[in-house]
Amino acid sequence: MTTQKxxxxxxxxxxxxxxxxxPQGPPRRRSRMTESFLVRLPPATLDEVRRRADEDKRxxxxxxxxxxxxxLDKQAQ
Known part of the structure; x- marks a missing residue:
């Protein structure tokens, strides 16, 4: 396994x-998702979200x- 970028x-x-x-190590299970819901964003915001998600490979x-x-974590502190 490599650690270099x-x-x-x-x-x-x-x-x-x-x-x-x-696979390395035990499997990781994602928590179950609840219902889906609609979120509307301005086109420029959505473009930025898409760009950042792509940059993070997500x-x-x-x-x-x-x-x-x-x-939510930040608000809890």
Whole structure:
């Protein structure tokens, strides 16, 4: 296993090899999600969310969940 930062091409080559596709450690289960709901954002905000999610290699939903959790943690402090 490597700990150095890889660019997308190196990342693809690394995980294309079968020996690098073996799960490490016990499986991690995601918590069950509840109902979905609609959130409307201005186009410029949505574009920025999409850009940042892509930058973090996350889905938009995952990025928004993380942002909400971050804000909730911050409020609890």
């Amino acid at each position: 890889m660019n997308p091409d190196e990342d693809y080559e690394f995980y294309a090899r079968p020996e690098n596709q073996v 889905s938009v939903s995952s990025w928004i969940r993380r942002a909400v959790e971050h804000e």
